[in-house]
Amino acid sequence: KAGVTQTPRYLIKTRGQQVTLSCSPISGHRSVSWYQQTPGQGLQFLFEYFSETQRNKGNFPGRFSGRQFSNSRSEMNVSTLELGDSALYLCASSITGNSGEKLFFGSGTQLSVL
């Protein structure tokens, strides 16, 4: 069974641009969550989707948004990019998103904002 797939692997953007990241969960997994990883802040929760509905959201500005499609694939969008948005963005999937479930992570998208 294929793992969680994130595309693209690397992205370079300039300030003010917008970016869309993609995540394909493990087949049969209906919950997808997104995280930002930086050396200083560690791993921070962005949002979680289940059956196309946002179920939870972290403390990030409205420039960060996401959505989930009927096939459980998810996209994350960041508008008006800032230098501080440079980070590794990780996606994770689980079967139902139940609190006790383990998460399966993708390898991430490394975003550099110049």
Next chain:
Amino acid sequence: AQSVAQPEDQVNVAEGNPLTVKCTYSVSGNPYLFWYVQYPNRGLQFLLKYITGDNLVKGSYGFEAEFNKSQTSFHLKKPSALVSDSALYFCAVRDPRGDDKIIFGKGTRLHILP
């Protein structure tokens, strides 16, 4: 608000010695606790979790962790370290009766010295 702390940015252990990676948490209710490991250039992998029951939980690769409610800790341990255990370790907490957002610690880099 819930939080999790990993007090050590880095831990160095000689191969064959026991290792401990510390984690403390703060939640209002009964927490769900997790450990994940990140190897270089890879996404996070689940190691183990505590939901309820026996305070000592065993996980992948010979790791175990002990839930201590009075000390609000969930330290990760292994009796005999391997060089291949060198990686970045993250502790995480969820409060299923609270806002149910998963909160990760900032990570502890474990170096096993040959």
